[in-house]
Amino acid sequence: MKFKSVFDIIGPVMIGPSSSHTAGAVRIGRVARSLFERQPKWAHIHFYGSFAETFKGHGTDIAIIGGLLDFDTFEERIKNSLQIAQENGMNVSFHIEDAIPLHPNTARIHIGDEKGELELVGLSIGGGKIEITELNGFQLKLSGHHPAILVVHNDRFGAIAKVSNILAKYEINIGHMEVSRKEKGMLALMTIEVDQNIEEAILKEIEKLDSIEKVTRIVE
Template sequence: MKKSTLFDIISPIMIGPSSSHTAGAVRLGLLARNIYKNTPKKVIFKLYNSYAHTGKGHGTEKGLLAGVLGLSVEDRRIKDIFESDIAKTIEYEFQYQDNFKYHPNAVDITFIGENKMFISGESVGAGEIAIRQINDFHVKLTGKYNTLLIVHRDKPGMISQVSSLLQYHNINIASLFCDRSAKGQQASMVISIDGHISDDIIEIVEEIPEIYFVSYIKKL
């Protein structure tokens, strides 16, 4: 378990009533937006378990939509987001399901637009969140660090090439999470870093052979 800091205890400043069901929902929406990057035409939110059952009383749907639209956890517009003009810029739909394989406060977010993207996450308590899946890949993103998401071919040496490059630029890796679809097929790396990576370094990463896709996801 990651230890809390003093700041974690005396914040966040947020729209109530629940850190997990309201602020957590906003943060899940925001991080999903940072991952998707484009403006979607439509978003489908599928709420599970406690999110599905008590979401309405906690403004969970409002929070999720507000996050996807880029509002912060302390934005007073969250309360009346469904009536706001910014909510008219996209289509959205909410679905509900009980599935006890999922975390009590879980949501799947599907973006439909220029490209389609599936993101699954959970609100783990006290406003903290974790994105667990992006399309076919298992990931772990908390929004606390700037993070590099890399999809590449599953073969020896890929991790070391990327980590050497980061080392060369004096970038410290805070955590590294890897997954693959199947041996020798597509694999993913989720690299959380201290500080920031500049665009030119990201371009060099993109040029590494057999790296198919690089996305730099900004922290919340």
């Protein structure tokens, strides 16, 4: 494995005893918050593997809720995130799961409010780095460490090319891209990590394309 800088080795500036169990958990929660685009009214957090065994002692519970409150890894407020969530009207529950995950540090986050719901699976893979492997039933691979857009679209010929052409028009380089679908000809999900944050106007242009249902971005 190659490291870009010393911070990839020692981990991020953070609150808590463990980069995997704390900083990574904050980032998983924050990606969920970013994709939901608002603070949820309720959150059901399911812990697997090592997370399930040590989440209280290592602060994984307060870290994920801190992420859902849009706190960064170094925020002092993470220590009081459960109380802050309650004060903000967010109902939180934690669940320990016996299923054996593909990665020991795995969390499933199910959040929602009166307008909608979102469910994702996140892995904390070490040094504060994460991967999102599932979103609302779609399989994907999202690092959470680069700007990205998630495009829900009808599984039709040419949809991927049209989105790629718009990004190329604005000289936006794609670092990683993949497409997931639950069933042929139904809804699909494009996950596109890029080298810079994408402006709102470009997202609107993508949303106007045929077959596009929704576009969500994750900023760096």
